[in-house]
Amino acid sequence: MATYWDPFQEMDRLMGTLAANTRNAPDMPMDLFREDDHFVLAADLPGIDPGSIDVSCEDRTLTIRAERTPRSSEGRWLLRERTSGTVARQVALGRGLALDHISAVYSDGVLTLTIPVAEEAKPRRIEVSHARSPERTAIEA
Structure with a gap:
């Protein structure tokens, strides 16, 4: 059975623990x-x-x-649940990622980051060669 290594697993576990200790959902x-x-x-x-x-x-x-810029209103607020101000998240990245090739796109309220796996971390097949047994030479006595 192959073992799958996930560079985000430990951070996800930590964030899950922190999220379980808070009553509010994360802002991001x-x-x-x-x-x-x-x-x-x-x-x-x-x-x-x-x-x-x-x-x-x-x-x-x-x-x-x-x-997130606060929405101003001339009227009286009846309910205000949407947060404003700075929102931030940090994620610890594991080894084996091409950090200099991360790309980001923001569309329809969703920020999408693509984080490539580094070439040296990608699985590769190693060719195994077969060594020939040495030729036997006759020894004359």
Whole structure:
């Protein structure tokens, strides 16, 4: 049975523990999955100005930060559940990812990051050659 290594597993476990200890859902819910030779991270950022989105990667920590501008109203608020201000999430990245090739697209309120697996981390087949047995030579006595 092959063992599958997921560079996000420990961070996911930690985030699950932290989320279980809070009553509110995160301001930036995420999905993360692997598709062939890359990972896809989709973060919900509805109502965010696309110009305020900042994605950075430093020392194997991916940081997503964005600004949600508060909606002003002349009237009296009856219910106000939508948060405003800065939202941010950090994800610890494991080894074996091509951090210099991460791409990001923001569309319909969803930020999608594509994180490729590094070439050196991709599985490869190693050819096994068959060594010939040495030829026997006759020894004359």
